[in-house]
Amino acid sequence: MDVGTGPTEASGAGVARRPAITERPRLPKPTPEPTTLLPRPRAAPPLLTAHTLHARYGGFTALDGVDLVVRAGQVTAVVGPNGAGKSTLFHCLAGTVRPARGQVRFGGRDITRLPAHARTRLGIGRTFQQLAVFPSLTVAENVRVGAEQGRVAEPGSVERALRLFGLDGDVRSLPAAGLPTGTLRRVELARAFAGSPSVLLLDEPAAGLDTAEVAALTLVLRALAAEGTALLVVEHDLDLVAGLADVVHVMSAGRIVSSGPPDRVLAAPGPQETPV
Amino acid sequence: MSTFTYDLTLAGLSVGSAAALTGIGLIVTYRATGVLNFAHGAIAMVCAYALRQCVVGWGWPLWLGAMVTLLFLAPGIGVVLERFVFRPLSVLGGDPAQTLVASIGVFVLLVGGAALLWGQGARDDAPELVSADPWGQLAVVLVLATGVGAVIRWTRFGRELRAVVDDRQLAVLGGVDADRVAAAGWAFGSFTAGLTGVLLAPYVRLDPYGLPLLVMEVVAVAVAARMRSLPVAVVVALGIGVGQSQLTRLHPAGWRGQLVQAVGANLFVVALLVAALVLPGLGSRDALPRTTTARIAMPPAAWIVAGVLFLLPLGFAGSDLHTSVQVPALGVVLLSLVVVTGRGGQLSLGQAAYAGLGALFTALLAAGRFPLLPRLPELAALALAVLLVAPLGLLTGWPAISRHGLSLALATFAVGVGVSRFVFAQPYATSGLSLDRPSGFDGDRAYYALELTLLAAALLTTHTLRRGRTGRALAALRDHEQGASAAGVQVPPLKLLAFVTGAALAALGGGMLGMGVRAFDPSAYDPVRGLLWFAAVVVLGADSTLGALAAAALLVGLDAGARGGVAAALIGVLAVGVGRFPGGPYEALRVAAGRLRPQRRVRLTVLGV
Numbered sequence: 004m005d006v007g008t009g010p011t012e013a014s015g016a017g018v019a020r021r022p023a024i025t026e027r028p029r030l031p032k033p034t035p036e037p038t039t040l041l042p043r044p045r046a047a048p049p050l051l052t053a054h055t056l057h058a059r060y061g062g063f064t065a066l067d068g069v070d071l072v073v074r075a076g077q078v079t080a081v082v083g084p085n086g087a088g089k090s091t092l093f094h095c096l097a098g099t100v101r102p103a104r105g106q107v108r109f110g111g112r113d114i115t116r117l118p119a120h121a122r123t124r125l126g127i128g129r130t131f132q133q134l135a136v137f138p139s140l141t142v143a144e145n146v147r148v149g150a151e152q153g154r155v156a157e158p159g160s161v162e163r164a165l166r167l168f169g170l171d172g173d174v175r176s177l178p179a180a181g182l183p184t185g186t187l188r189r190v191e192l193a194r195a196f197a198g199s200p201s202v203l204l205l206d207e208p209a210a211g212l213d214t215a216e217v218a219a220l221t222l223v224l225r226a227l228a229a230e231g232t233a234l235l236v237v238e239h240d241l242d243l244v245a246g247l248a249d250v251v252h253v254m255s256a257g258r259i260v261s262s263g264p265p266d267r268v269l270a271a272p273g274p275q276e277t278p279v
Numbered sequence: 280m281s282t283f284t285y286d287l288t289l290a291g292l293s294v295g296s297a298a299a300l301t302g303i304g305l306i307v308t309y310r311a312t313g314v315l316n317f318a319h320g321a322i323a324m325v326c327a328y329a330l331r332q333c334v335v336g337w338g339w340p341l342w343l344g345a346m347v348t349l350l351f352l353a354p355g356i357g358v359v360l361e362r363f364v365f366r367p368l369s370v371l372g373g374d375p376a377q378t379l380v381a382s383i384g385v386f387v388l389l390v391g392g393a394a395l396l397w398g399q400g401a402r403d404d405a406p407e408l409v410s411a412d413p414w415g416q417l418a419v420v421l422v423l424a425t426g427v428g429a430v431i432r433w434t435r436f437g438r439e440l441r442a443v444v445d446d447r448q449l450a451v452l453g454g455v456d457a458d459r460v461a462a463a464g465w466a467f468g469s470f471t472a473g474l475t476g477v478l479l480a481p482y483v484r485l486d487p488y489g490l491p492l493l494v495m496e497v498v499a500v501a502v503a504a505r506m507r508s509l510p511v512a513v514v515v516a517l518g519i520g521v522g523q524s525q526l527t528r529l530h531p532a533g534w535r536g537q538l539v540q541a542v543g544a545n546l547f548v549v550a551l552l553v554a555a556l557v558l559p560g561l562g563s564r565d566a567l568p569r570t571t572t573a574r575i576a577m578p579p580a581a582w583i584v585a586g587v588l589f590l591l592p593l594g595f596a597g598s599d600l601h602t603s604v605q606v607p608a609l610g611v612v613l614l615s616l617v618v619v620t621g622r623g624g625q626l627s628l629g630q631a632a633y634a635g636l637g638a639l640f641t642a643l644l645a646a647g648r649f650p651l652l653p654r655l656p657e658l659a660a661l662a663l664a665v666l667l668v669a670p671l672g673l674l675t676g677w678p679a680i681s682r683h684g685l686s687l688a689l690a691t692f693a694v695g696v697g698v699s700r701f702v703f704a705q706p707y708a709t710s711g712l713s714l715d716r717p718s719g720f721d722g723d724r725a726y727y728a729l730e731l732t733l734l735a736a737a738l739l740t741t742h743t744l745r746r747g748r749t750g751r752a753l754a755a756l757r758d759h760e761q762g763a764s765a766a767g768v769q770v771p772p773l774k775l776l777a778f779v780t781g782a783a784l785a786a787l788g789g790g791m792l793g794m795g796v797r798a799f800d801p802s803a804y805d806p807v808r809g810l811l812w813f814a815a816v817v818v819l820g821a822d823s824t825l826g827a828l829a830a831a832a833l834l835v836g837l838d839a840g841a842r843g844g845v846a847a848a849l850i851g852v853l854a855v856g857v858g859r860f861p862g863g864p865y866e867a868l869r870v871a872a873g874r875l876r877p878q879r880r881v882r883l884t885v886l887g888v
Contacts, residue, residue, distance in 0.1 A: 097765070123767035135762025137755045139822075148755050151748050152767030191762075198767055 047074040050233045051096065051127065051202045056105035058091050065091040066102065067257035073202060078224060078234045080244045080265070083254035089237045090132075090206070092254070096235065097129045097204050098122045109202070126154040128200035130191050132207045138180035142170055145179055146193045153198015164197040168223065184211040192223070202233045209240045221247050245269055287524045292413035295520020297479050298547065299420045302500030302512035304471030307427050309506045311464030313444040314365060315685055317382040317810065320494030321389035322469050323476025326353050327405055327485055328397055330477050334406040345408055345477065353473030354466035360385060361465035364855050366458070369447050375684035376626055376817060377857050383814045384854025386491065390807075391848045393487040401489070405480035416478060417517075423471065424509045440464050492807060496696060499551035502689055503558070519550050537705070545700045548693075555686075555693035556678050577825055585825055588832070589734075592727060600723045602835060604795045607730035610831035611737045612788030613816050614824060615781040620813070621821035622745050623777035624757025625679050626688040628806070628813055629695030630785045633668055635703055635804025637786025638793030640664035642714040657717040661790045665783050672782025676775040683760075695806045703801035714793045730791055737784055741824055744780060753777065811847055818853040 051073040058066040065088045073079045081089050094100035096107060098119035107115045114122060123129075128149075137145050143165065150160045165171040168189040174182070179190060188208060195203060208224075209217050217240065224247055228234055238244050244251060244265060251268045253261040261268050301319070308316045316322075326348050333344030364381050368374075409415040431437035442450040443460045451457045475494065483493060500519070504512035526543035530536060542549055592603035612634050619627045640649065641664040647654030655663060678690040720726045744750060755763035756773055764770050793799050815834055820826030830850075837846035 099761070118764075119761075120764045120767050120769050123765060129765050131762060131765070135759045135765065137758035137762065139754055139758055140751065144751055144754075148751050148763070148768070149766045152752065152769075154767075194766055 047076045049073065050075050050110060051235070052108045053092070053096060054106045054108065056092065056095055056102045056107070058088075058095060058100060058102045060091075064257055066095070066105075068105075069254075069257070069259055071096075071252065071259070073233045073235045074250075075201070075233045076228055076231050077249040078228050078236060078247050080236045080238055080248035080251045081254060082238060082241065082244055082251060082269075086256075087254040088257040089254055093129075093204060093206055093235075093237050097127070120152075123152070123198060123200070124154055126199070126201040127204065128153070128195035128198055128202070129204040130188075130195050130206055130208060132210060134184070134187050134191060136179045136187050136190050136194075139178065141176050141178050142182070142186075142190050143175040145190050146170070146197045149194030150197035153200065155199045157199060160197045160199055164193040167196065167226070168193040169219075185213070185216045188212060188216075188220075196227070200232065202235070203227065205234065205236045207238060208236065209238060209243050217243055241269055283528075284525075287528065288521050289413055291521030291524035292417060292517060293482070293520070294523060295517035296413055296416040296420045297475070297482070298497045298500050298520055299513045299516035300416070300423070300471070300475045300478060301494050301497040302504065302516050303420065303424055303427065303509055304468065304475050305498060305501040306504060306506055306509060306512055307471055308465075308468030309501070310431065310444060311440055311468050312361070312365065312461065313369065314378050314382060315498075315506070315689075316385075316468065316472075317379070317495065318360075318385035318389060318491075319468075319472045319475075320491030321386045321393075322353065322356055322472035323479065323494050324485075324487060324490040325356070325389055325393055325476070326473035327476035327480035327490065328393055330408075331402060331405045331480070331485065332397075335404055341406055341408070344406070348477065349470060349473050353469045355469075356473075357465035357467070357469030358462050360469070361462050365465070366461065368857070369461070375688070376620070376821075379626065379628075379685075379688055380814050380817045380854045380857050383810045384818075384851045384857070386851075387811060387814065387847045388851035388855065390487050390491060391851060397487070399487060401484040401486035403484065405485045407481045408477050419474075419478070420513060423474075424513055427467075428509050436460070436463070488807065492805075495806075496547050496551060498689070499547050499554045499693075502554040503550065505558075515550070519546050522546055541701055541705060548696055548700045551693045552697045555690040559681075577823070581825055585828060589731065589828070593724060600727065604723055604727055604730065605792060605835045606831050607727070607734040608788050608791035608795055609812075609835055610734055610788070610828045611791060612785050613812060613827035613831050614737050614741050615784035615788065616813060616816040617822065617824055617827045618741055618744060618784065619777050619781035620816065621823065621827075622750070622753045622757065623774065624753075624760075625774060625777060626684070626813075627675060627691045627778070627781065628688055628809055629675055629691040629693075629698070630781065630812060631804045631806060631809030632695040632698035633671065633782045633785035634789030634792065635801065636668045636671065636698065637661075637664050637789035638714065638799050638804065639703070639712075640667055640786070641790040641793060642712045642799045645714065646712065648712075657715060657794065661717075661787070661794070664790055665786045668786035669779050669783035672779035673775060675782075676778030679774050679778060680771045692806065692810075695809050699801070699805050703804060712799045714797055714799055716794050716797065726795065730795075733787065733791060737787060738824060740780070740784070745822075749773075749776075811850060814854045815850050818850060818857060 049072045053069060053071040056066045056069045056071075057064070067088075069088070069092055071079075071081075071092070081092065083089050091100060095102045095105075098114075098117060098121070102115065105115070106113055109122070109125060109127065114125065117125070119129075137148065140148070143161065146164050147161050150156065150164070153160075162171070165175055170186075170189060170193055174186060179187065182190070188211065192205075192208070205224075209220060212220060221243060224234060224236070228249075236244070236248065248265050250262065251265045252259045253268060301323075304323075305316070305319055308314070308319060329352050330344050330348045333339045333347060334341055339347075364385060365378070368378050368381055409419060431440065439450070439455045439460045440463070442453065442455055443457045443464070447457050447461070450460075476490065479490070479494075483490065497516070500512050500516040503515045523543060523546040526539065526546065529539050529543075531539055589607070592600055592606075595603060612630065615630055615633070616627065619625050619630070641657070641660045643649040644652060644655050644660035644663055645657050652663075675691045675694050679687055682690055716726050717729070720729045745753070752763065752768045752773055755766060755768055756770060760770060789804065792803065796803075811834075812830075815830040816827055819830045819833075833849070834846045837849060
């Protein structure tokens, strides 16, 4: 019997290796958890899925085969350095950019070719990185536009949205022009929420907010997720992502390089941000 | 035969090189200042008149007159314009509607000033600077094009110029003296305008209205070159010039002959239509959402005052009443601009065309000359004309779906010019037309009462459109088109709705105007008039129906009362000042009144102090 020699030619993935003497005897593996006794908690149904998205700007490949799942009741975050393709992925999901290849599906339906306003009416709301509020309308009217043009025109959705985002005080009748950034971020979120979307796509929602506002935003977004809305957040603020997200995807150079719960993904050193 | 072709080609090259010069001037001005200068033609006209004054009026030698005009007057006009009109606007952020209005204001002011100084008649003794054969003019064009191209691309000044045009505040932070660079850019742009005017004037009529409009029609050449490429502009201009002269050889019989003649005489307009409508829109410099001020709700007292003022003319008599008849009609036309531009945020420079079409269709229907339709009584003719013109709003609405800012302005301007040249100016459509008032409303007072009813109906339509779900959606579309689309607003159908309603209202107003003067006068609906109406509405409060009515009263009243052109001059002054007072004169008054009031106690609100 050979002592400590290397693998014979018949070794490979499926061939059992004869243990060398120097190796400690392996203990038998414990039997796996009995799965038939307790039902494993099911993952929430995927609402919005992206399948092998490819996108190009001229000769530059922005997305190189990206798969993504956004589930109901969960907050999915996408992080990565600038130029990784986060915005392009976001635009493909929101409907402002058409991917060169690949599919975007919403509840099983293929919506790759659907324009943005049609997706909103299906129930996919979105916000903008650079605030998109309507300055000539009041705060309440801004939210009302979202309610009237969204998926479902519920009578109480405007009030509900204003209350949830703390906008039902005096500020509701002020014109949106000239209000501070934090308030306007809330107005935009309230407008997206008032359309009763089932999926919310948020593009850097914490940009321009101070610490207290970020904390308040985290609470509100968690509440939305708890109600069953699926949230996708593209963010640079890793602390916000750590406190908020259920699943984090790290993107780099057009691909998703790492996925998982935030404590595992964000702790590991990797291409979360541009190296200094 | 070959010499005939050669002669025609030479003639075409002449026309083409003049057009190329204009195109170069427009492109250079656009790249040097960021503004499509509608006043380019007016500056050309002023310089041509000035040269004529120096040489023919005061007897100076040609070289001295040319030097003074081209090296001092033309750049001087440019520097003054930059300092007082366009610098405040660019510092504010360069909203395309306001910049457009300011350049229209300059146009109106210069044209009115020239008419006051030199009279409205045409002159034909303008001095010739370069000889008549096309080679001289072509040489000027080529030298200018290559020189400008070299400066912009290879010199440091050219780089600074491009930086200032792209983002003035950023250029300033980078150490560029934006004021000096912008002034130099405007000076050069005006120099090319002056050169165009001086070279063109001997060969076309020199008059205050014709020359500027002629120059503006040639804007097709610049648009076809995407406002960037000088060689393309020169080639396109020469090609169209030669094509226009070669078309004169064709003489097919019958209606084809008339069509060929119409196209041949207006080939530049055809080119403008193609360039503005068929070619993809100019990459509008990043349509940033406009910094709209919040709408100030008019106190209800203002409406009562307006109502009383509009009822006053029922007590007038004679020429005062006759003049007042135009006010409600013009008010309805301006209401169409409130819907399209004020509320919908879509620049529309072609509303005069729809007004003219409304008047034309009413006249044709009332005379029984409309194909396939019987003769109708006047009121029914007006109603049917409105229904027929409304779908034509799609002519400007369809391009609006994918165009913004300057591209849209050019597309609507092209439609306005096209309709004016190919429909109103064609004798087969408009000869021998008369337009009577509805029976029973022949007298001025009775007709005025009818107009008030129609105005009330138009106001009701506008009010319904601006209220409720559609009104909010339109305001969202105006304020942030992408945000509106993301909020679920169906943007393309909404834009089409705005344009179709605008066309219907303009047609109603045009029909009323025509019946008021009892004739169809094509010059009352020409594109320059459309520019003036656009400027008036934007200046007096684009989203305000009361502002539109005030603008109508102002335009009619000033023109009738004082010397002709005063209304235009006043609108010109206000338009030029739109940089200082972006919210209109009402806002300016409010701000001034606020400063005069004693200081209130300082409170900290959610908006700050």
